[in-house]
Amino acid sequence: MSEHAETPADIPPYRYTAATANAIEAHWQDFWQEQGTFHAPNPVGPLADPAHPRSGAPKQFVLDMFPYPSGAGLHVGHPLGFIGTDVFARFQRMAGFNVLHTMGFDSFGLPAEQYAVQTGTHPRITTERNVERYRAQLRMLGLGHDDRRSVATTDVEFYRWTQWIFLQVFNSWYDAEQGKARPISELVEKLAADPAWAAKSATEQRAIINEHRLAYVSEAPVNWCPGLGTVLANEEVTSDGRSERGNFPVFKRSLKQWMMRITAYGDRLIDDLDTLDWPEPIKAMQRNWIGRSTGAHIAFPVDGADPIRVFTTRPDTLYGATYMVVAPEHELVDGIVPAAWPEGTHEVWTGGHDTPAAAVAAYRAEAAAKTEVERQADAKVKTGVFTGAYATNPVNGARVPVFIADYVLAGYGTGAIMAVPGQDERDWEFAEVFELPIIRTVQPTEGFDGKAFTGEGPAINSGMLDGLGIAEAKEKIIAWLEAEGHGQGAVTYRLRDWLFSRQRYWGEPFPIVYGADGQAIALPESMLPLELPEVDDFSPKTFEPDDATSSPETPLSRAKEWVEVELDLGNGPQTYIRETNTMPQWAGSCWYQLRYLDPTNEQAFVDPANEAYWVGPQSAGDSGGVDLYVGGVEHAVLHLLYARFWHKVLFDLGHVSSFEPYHRLFNQGYIQAYAYKDDRGAYIPAEEVAEEQPTVFTWNGEKVNREYGKMGKSLKNVVTPDEMCERYGADTFRVYEMSMGPLEVSRPWETRAVVGAYRFLQRVWRTVVDEQTGGVAVVDAPASDDLRRLLHRTVAGVREDMAALRFNTAIAKLIELTNALTKAGATPREIAEPLVLMLAPIAPHIAEELWSKLGHDGSLTFVDFPVADPALLTADLVTYPVQVNGKVRGRIEVAADAAEADIRTAALAEVAATLAGKDPKKVIVVPNRLVSIVA
RNA sequence: GGGGCCGUAGCCCAACGGCAGAGGCACGCGGUUUAGGUCCGCGCCAGUGCGGGUUCGAAUCCCGCCGGCCCUACCA
Structure with missing residues (x-):
């Protein structure tokens, strides 16, 4: 490719070229940095600045989901949201707000560790290098961040507070009566009121207390990923049973791990969604993930064994429960299996085995051997086997056979169901296979010819419930169950507690030690931060990806001198063993935005006054939280759920005044890209591909195939902001990205189209600057009436568009105004100045430069955004098309204020x-x- | 299987239920230029995926289908 010549002779000396842009941009970026232009004043503390023009003004906290600083650096897709928030933040500053906008780094995480393993470089070195690279790239884009507030989750001074918050969670319990977390000390007081408490040993007491904590250790089936060498949260496992990161197989293993009691917050996490200004699809995803269902727990007595408790959302169909199913893995199965098949056991129930025990064992082995994918593939055909046991339906005393089948999941509800084939499609299918009786307990609607009927209708065959609708029937049967002691109304959740420990080096160490009795003990706050130890080998131990029998081994466990430690935790110096797991990458992102508010505070993670100002509730019932949070949909249930949970714990404990972290959420789209493959399937550098005609693409004369998707090194279609800044300047890049479409829409990158934005800025430049002399070309003569009216219409429109994040249409209006100005010849100052101000949020460097050329001192950052004169928004004359039966048959021109009768x-x-x-x-x-x- | 989003010029996208076009790219013509490129000006292109309905009037609201994308998946 031929590079641009320096300044070809025929280009006017003062044209806005890439070279001009780069010089201007460097200058203003230095200026902003030296002046601290984007430093937002806090109410209190070191960042307070009462003399600041926006001190104490109404606030706007604009936030980007902070990036993981990868070694690959940014491509043009990454900054889309960052530019969007910057445009909005700059607009809000000019609109009178005190705007907090900064950028931090989610810098713990796997890639730095994996890179470290390959190269032997410490993850901290890699991480810091990558962060520096990111900072440089972001600076180049002219983002107006308050750099004093930038944090990285790997900073010791940051993760000190992550550990502190962990201690808050650890040192609290959920009081279901009050519906909130309370300090664990208040639970201890409550327990100590019982005289039996004092009789227990300290270890026993601690064990009991530990069971109530919001952060607790439990031995439970977890997602073990040998290929990554770590366990994973449910949210990090895909539906086909693989790790979201790396796509390795994941196995269920019972392991001792740290959990967070997020399930205690299930109701609030669902209910408080109503207070948030979030896209509905995201709310729906969270509701689905939490999966609240209301119904009842019902106990079915079993001869000679404990009753089987089931959860059902349809207690009204109890009379139709003709059999039961228990998950194959359920522990009560062994207790109910008799030595022999009962008299007259149906042939198809036995699976061809001689004894129930043999049948159960065989079915369990079969189910265990199936992978998730196989289970899903087999889901159409119901399988199972009779356990040989019968239970009793509490409502009518009917004997119902108990089966095991893999369509019932151990992890949901009680792991057992009452099967009502008449009202449940799955149960109907199973009943057909095993020839079980089917009783309808809801009258199907007229003409219904299906199998299970799940619709609304009056109860039938249901004794005391007959004739009632579903809702009344539920109410009545629950009351009966409770009165008779057979069950009670209940709510269950799909949401599981959050698996919080990882077997990694590059994460926050837990501020936890274990005493001689093996119970977890929190370090006191005074011992924070607990820093990661230096180790020779920080690599996690990984295994063959499908080695299900392997066990995790934490990198920190190899740092023997660090693990074994003598401390005085109140009982004199004793030897303790440190926790060697680390926290998941989500920990830092659960609260980072709070640290932005008060990044230098050494006494608290955030001063209450600063928290109240920036994110406190603005009115009664308001959740409080960040005013605008921009990021991708991929965090819908991971980050956003975890962060809401932590925030609510902090709220309950009185550390924050807002009960939600992010009040308004906006999902930006993605910039995608075309990639090209030759006939052998190899990727061709996208920039070398020519478009012969629409949909026909060639490379070196050879036809290639186009595909559409992500931008990535392996696809050979990466375009970087660095290239764009070099070729056109950052302002052009910003204008292009914002003009491609609405922020929430994904669109393809098209390098050749960037020139449109470049030409626009050149035209704006030319309206103000004489390209031959470099002097100001603006005249003080008044603008024509038409031009002035266009200006005011533009001002009104742009203001609206900016506030609504419709930057694409704002830019279109500015282009329209610029084109009119170009046509007009001379540029009246009364048009030029507002034009420059309106352009400033989108293309800040060129705007600052033109503003100073127009004779103003300093930055335009806090200059008022133009306001339209309503009188100039309406024309004197209006042309009305006249339709007859929907077709335009003529036009009339009347005065704007003409009476309707005259029109x-x-x-x-x-x-x-x-x-x-x-x-x-x-x-x-x-x-x-x-x-x-x-x- | 369930839930959600989206289909407007060759492409990216606009259009409070009111004349389908704001803007950009590409393309064509003209000007500037030794030429190419740059820059400037002018022009070209769709009746809104398909079929119904509501309405004086539908890209917009409702119903059904087609196509694409996302989430979820035996959740009792």
């Missing part, structure tokens, strides 16, 4: 020929729009 008369006169003397049936005058006549 009507004029319109009828205009289309008199079309009407041919007939009386119109109806005449509709839409003010300022059109006249519609029905003939």
Whole structure:
């Protein structure tokens, strides 16, 4: 490719070129940094600045989901949201707000560790290098961040507070009666009121207390990923049983791990969604993930064994429960299996085995051997086997057989169901296979010819419930169950507690030690931060990806001198063993935005006054939280759920005044890219591909195939912001990205189209600057009436668009104004100045430069955004199209303030020929729009 | 299987239920230029995926289908 010549002779000396842009951009970026232009004043503390023009003004906290600083650096897709928030933040500053906007780094995580393993470089070195690279790239884009507030989750001074918050969670319990977390000390007081408490040993007491904590250690089936050498949260496992990161197989293993009691917050996490200004799809995803269902727990007695408790959302169908199913893995199965098949056991129930025990064992082995994918593939055909046991339906005393089947999941509800084939499609299918009785307990609607009926209808075959609708029937049967002691109304959740420990080096160490009794003990706050130890080998131990029998081994466990430690935790110096797991990458992102508010505070993670100002509730019932949070949908249930949970714990404990972290959420789209493959399937560098004609692409004369998707090194289609800044300047890049479409829409990158934005800025430049002399080309003569009206319409439109994040249409309006200005010849100052100000949020460097050329000192950052004069928004004359039966048959021009009757008369006169003397049936005058006549 | 989002010029996208076009790219013509490129000006292109309905009037609201994308998946 031929590079641009320095300054070809025929280009005017003062044209806005890439070189000009780069010089201007460097200058203003230095200026902003030296002046601290984007430093937002806090109410209190070191970042307070009462003299600041926006000190104490209404606030706006604008936030980006902070990036993981990968070694690959940014491509043009990454900054889309960052530029969007910057434009919005700059606009809000000019609109009078005190705007907090900064950028941090989610810098713990796997890639730095994996890179470290390959190269032997410490993850901290890699991480810091990558962060520096990111900072440089972001600076180049001219983002107006308050750099004093930038944090990285790997900073010791940051993760000190992550550990502190962990201690808050650890040192609290959920009081279901009050519906909130309370300090663990208050639980201890409650427990100590019982005289039996004092009789227990300290270890016993601690064990009991530990069971109530919001952060707790439990031995439970977890997602073990040998390929990554770590366990994973449910949210990090895909539906086909693989790790979201790396796509390795994941196995269920019972392991001792740290958990967070997020399930205690299930109701609030669902209910408080109503207070948030979030996209509905994201709310729906969270609701689905939490999966609240209401119904009842019902106990079915079993001869000679404990009753089987089931959860059902349809207790009203209890009379139709003709059999039961227990998950194959359920522990009560062994206790109910008799030595022999009961008399007259149906042949198909036994699976061909001689004894129930053999049948159960065989079915369990079969189920265990299936992978997730196989299970899903087999889901159409119901399988199972009779356990040999019968239970009793509490409502009518019917004996119902108990099966095991893999369509019932151990992890949901109680792991057992009452099967009601008449009202449940799955149960119907199973009943057909095993020839079980089917009783309808809801009258299907007229003409229903399906199998299970799940719709609304009156209860039938249901004794005391007959005739009732579903809702009343539920209410009545629950009351009966509770009165008779057979069950009670209940709510269950799909949401599981959050698996919080990882077997990694590059994460926050837990501020936890274990005493001789093996119980977890929190370090006191005074011992924070607990820093990661230096180790020779920080690599996690990984295994063959499908080695299900392997066990995790934490890198920190190899740092023997660090693990074994002598401390005085109140009982004199004793030897303790440190926790060697680390926290998951989500920990830092659960609260980072709070640290932005008060990044230098050494006494608290955030001062209450600063928290209240920036994110406190703005009115009664308001959740508080960040005013605008921009990021991708991929965090819908991971980050956003975890962060809400932590925030609510902090709220309950009185550390924050807001009960939600992010009040308004906006999902930006993605910039995608075309990639090209040759006939052998190898990727071709995208920039070398020519478009012969629409949909026909060639490379070196050879035809290649186009595909659409992500931008990535392996696809050979990466375009970087660095290249774009070099070729056109950052302002052009910003204008292009913002003009491609609405922020929430994904779109393809098209390098050749960037020139449109470049030309636009050149034209703006030319309206103000004489390209030959470099002097100001603006005149003080008043603008024409048309131009002035266009300006005010533009101002009104741009203001609206900016506030609504519709930057694409704002830019279109600015281009329109610029084109009109170009056509007008000389540029009146009264147009030039507002144009420059309106451009400033989007293309800040060129705007600053033009603003100073227009004779103003300093930055325009806090200059008022133009306001439209309402008097100039309406034209004197309005042209109305006149429709007859939906077709335009003429036009009339009337005064803008003409009476409706006059418009009507004029319109009828205009289309008199079309009407041919007939009386119109109806005449509709839409003010300022059109006249519609029905003939 | 369930839930959600989206289909407007060759492409990216606009359009309070009111004349389908704001803007950009590409393309064509003209000007500037030794030429190419740059820059400037002018122009070209769709009746809104398909079929119904509501309405004086539908890209917009409702119903059904087609196509694409996302989430979820035996959740009792």
